[in-house]
Amino acid sequence: MSSELNIIEGESTPITKPAPATHADVKAKVESKNWFYTDIVKDHFFNPRNILINDADAEKLEFDGVGMVGSPACGDGMKMWIKVDKKNDKIVDCKWQTFGCASAIGSTSMLSVMVTENGGVPVQKALELKPMDIMNRLGGLPNRKFHCSVLGDKALRAAINDHFRRSGQTERIIVEGARIIDPDLKITDKDIEEAVLDGADTIEKVQHKLKVGVFNKSCLPAVEELIRFYKEKYFG
Amino acid sequence: MTEKTIYLDNAAATPMRQEVKEAMDPFYVDVYGNPGSFNSVGHEALQQVDEARKTAARILNCAERELIFTGGGTESINLAIKGVAFAKKKGHIITTTVEHHAVLHTCEWLEKQGFEITYLPVDRCGLVTPEQVRDAIRPDTILVTVMYANNEIGTIMPIPEIVKVCKEKRVLFHTDACQAGCSQNLNVKELGVDMFTLNGSKIYGPKGVGLLYVRLGVQLEPLVHGGGQEGGKRGGTENVAGIVGFAKALELSQKEKEQENTRLIKLRDYLTAGLLQHIPKAVLNGHPTKRLPNNVNVSILDIEGEALTLLLNEHGICASTGSACTSGSLEPSHVILATGLPYEFAHGSIRFTMGRDTTKEDIDKVLEVMPAAVQRLRAISPYNLKLEEYISKEEQQAMMEQYTKVIVQ
Ligand SMILES: Cc1ncc(COP(=O)(O)O)c(C=O)c1O
Ligand code: FES
Numbered sequence: 001m002s003s004e005l006n007i008i009e010g011e012s013t014p015i016t017k018p019a020p021a022t023h024a025d026v027k028a029k030v031e032s033k034n035w036f037y038t039d040i041v042k043d044h045f046f047n048p049r050n051i052l053i054n055d056a057d058a059e060k061l062e063f064d065g066v067g068m069v070g071s072p073a074c075g076d077g078m079k080m081w082i083k084v085d086k087k088n089d090k091i092v093d094c095k096w097q098t099f100g101c102a103s104a105i106g107s108t109s110m111l112s113v114m115v116t117e118n119g120g121v122p123v124q125k126a127l128e129l130k131p132m133d134i135m136n137r138l139g140g141l142p143n144r145k146f147h148c149s150v151l152g153d154k155a156l157r158a159a160i161n162d163h164f165r166r167s168g169q170t171e172r173i174i175v176e177g178a179r180i181i182d183p184d185l186k187i188t189d190k191d192i193e194e195a196v197l198d199g200a201d202t203i204e205k206v207q208h209k210l211k212v213g214v215f216n217k218s219c220l221p222a223v224e225e226l227i228r229f230y231k232e233k234y235f236g
Numbered sequence: 237m238t239e240k241t242i243y244l245d246n247a248a249a250t251p252m253r254q255e256v257k258e259a260m261d262p263f264y265v266d267v268y269g270n271p272g273s274f275n276s277v278g279h280e281a282l283q284q285v286d287e288a289r290k291t292a293a294r295i296l297n298c299a300e301r302e303l304i305f306t307g308g309g310t311e312s313i314n315l316a317i318k319g320v321a322f323a324k325k326k327g328h329i330i331t332t333t334v335e336h337h338a339v340l341h342t343c344e345w346l347e348k349q350g351f352e353i354t355y356l357p358v359d360r361c362g363l364v365t366p367e368q369v370r371d372a373i374r375p376d377t378i379l380v381t382v383m384y385a386n387n388e389i390g391t392i393m394p395i396p397e398i399v400k401v402c403k404e405k406r407v408l409f410h411t412d413a414c415q416a417g418c419s420q421n422l423n424v425k426e427l428g429v430d431m432f433t434l435n436g437s438k439i440y441g442p443k444g445v446g447l448l449y450v451r452l453g454v455q456l457e458p459l460v461h462g463g464g465q466e467g468g469k470r471g472g473t474e475n476v477a478g479i480v481g482f483a484k485a486l487e488l489s490q491k492e493k494e495q496e497n498t499r500l501i502k503l504r505d506y507l508t509a510g511l512l513q514h515i516p517k518a519v520l521n522g523h524p525t526k527r528l529p530n531n532v533n534v535s536i537l538d539i540e541g542e543a544l545t546l547l548l549n550e551h552g553i554c555a556s557t558g559s560a561c562t563s564g565s566l567e568p569s570h571v572i573l574a575t576g577l578p579y580e581f582a583h584g585s586i587r588f589t590m591g592r593d594t595t596k597e598d599i600d601k602v603l604e605v606m607p608a609a610v611q612r613l614r615a616i617s618p619y620n621l622k623l624e625e626y627i628s629k630e631e632q633q634a635m636m637e638q639y640t641k642v643i644v645q
Contacts, residue, residue: 045546048616073579073580076540077618077619078618099539101543102543105616
């Protein structure tokens with residue numbers, strides 16, 4: 001049953017495995033737990049690495065940067081803390097918390113391993129990490145779950161920027177070439193660009209995709225303008 | 237970690253009964269005839285389809301020719317709504333915001349074809365009132381379609397009362413009764429409906445088989461044209477095994493209805509009370525009493541439903557969530573949003589729908605596992621939302637009190 005996790009009525013059991021009727025049969029045959037995710041994702045979901053259980057620990061560990069992305073209204077949220085060995089410019093510890101689905105948990109757990117392994121990873125290398133690299137280490141994610149791995153990546157970038165800010169290395173701060181359009185949902189012009197490229201050519205369609213302006217209607221004129229701009233740019 | 241599977245997703249699909257499977261078996265290999273053929277093999281098939289129709293007609297208290305077998309709930313709904321729309325050619329249709337997508341998307345499509353649709357909002361419990369329907373009816377209203385029971389939150393709509401309004405105003409009424417098949421009154425004459433949809437997959441019958449009752453005299457344009465089957469309303473060789481299985485399933489679930497309802501309501505209230513008691517910042521979605529005997533749906537703040545579902549799955553518990561994160565352009569439950577709760581609640585929602593096989597031990601297991609699973613996800617959640625900011629203390633208290641009353645009764 002885990003192949004479809006949302007409430008979608010009428011999910012179907014393959015005909016080769018008819019849902020049996022008697023009590024005993026039901027229990028027996030549904031037993032095989034077909035996981036929606038790979039074993040690696042599953043392992044990281046059930047045993048998340050580097051998770052921060054107690055908020056007070058963040059203080060104790062004296063982290064150098066904190067980043068937070070998402071919101072509970074969007075159904076995802078990620079907070080990440082990093083500790084940097086400043087002499088060697090390496091990330092040596094990475095802790096996180098999430099309000100997110102299993103893939104968000106699994107992929108962020110993997111990310112936290114990837115940026116701290118082998119005695120620490122140079123900040124520059126961590127910045128070069130792509131969500132795709134996490135995916136590969138996880139053995140893949142279902143298609144529509146790709147964005148879940150982006151969440152941890154974004155939180156990491158935010159944490160690294162925070163570290164740059166705190167340590168006075170402002171010249172290293174990377175502004176993601178994106179401008180926040182909807183401050184409540186942290187939706188940027190890049191998101192709108194992607195949505196338009198994805199075929200959303202009206203404000204309704206873009207809203208359907210991104211929920212932009214659902215909570216903050218004041219940004220809608222800006223969104224409309226961007227849609228027009230990107231439509232012109234890509235589709236003439 | 238592999239334990240007994242506790243299947244609590246009966247609103248999505250019910251396991252087919254052994255008796256139903258046995259009733260269907262002969263119609264694949266042995267009785268292979270076409271009910272439309274004038275030969276003995278075909279005749280036998282026809283007899284069995286007729287027999288099934290008779291059984292269904294007896295249970296729904298209607299004439300056999302008022303029944304159309306279809307390829308599922310979705311098709312029945314499409315036939316009812318589009319069938320009336322195409323027969324009338326133009327006009328206004330009334331429905332609710334909490335319908336199944338089979339209704340909502342059909343209505344949205346008809347809007348593009350020039351029909352006007354009113355989507356009635358629901359209250360916090362997921363109910364529409366007959367007064368709302370009365371106020372929405374216009375001179376050009378051709379159809380009102382309101383679901384019998386909600387598939388997500390289990391709310392049972394006041395169908396007889398809404399029918400009364402429609403009769404007064406002389407407007408056709410259809411109800412999607414897919415979720416009501418096992419537990420509610422299916423007597424179409426008593427309910428007074430003009431059209432009525434059921435499907436096999438929610439009554440321990442086969443998937444992909446549906447039924448549409450259409451009162452004699454209702455003008456309906458067919459959607460599937462063909463060999464004149466089903467009174468010319470749905471062409472195509474009959475799904476003989478499916479129809480036989482559907483009727484068998486309907487018959488069996490009717491027999492044990494009262495007994496099962498009593499048993500399930502006890503379990504439902506036991507589970508709800510347990511969840512609300514042991515899990516902080518949890519709210520019940522839907523109505524405390526006007527709800528399906530097998531449905532419990534709660535929203536839990538700070539945590540995400542999919543992760544919770546998977547944790548439960550590891551304990552062998554199969555449940556569903558209305559969560560779907562918006563950055564993936566996945567739509568969270570439109571039903572929970574329609575009850576006026578914000579997105580946070582839709583993302584933290586979890587639905588348990590019990591069935592014939594559910595025991596008290598199963599529920600005890602859920603109550604044992606849930607608080608720990610929630611705690612675990614809360615521990616790793618960066619949020620600590622305040623319930624009072626969404627739902628007033630008074631409303632919370634009222635819900636709890638109403639609920640304790642239910643339990644005591
Ligand atoms: C309320 C409701 N309506 C319609 C349907 C659609 O029925 P089917 O899947 O048989 O097409 C379902 C379930 O799938 C349902 O729960
Ligand atoms: S974070 Fe959106 S579905 Fe996983």
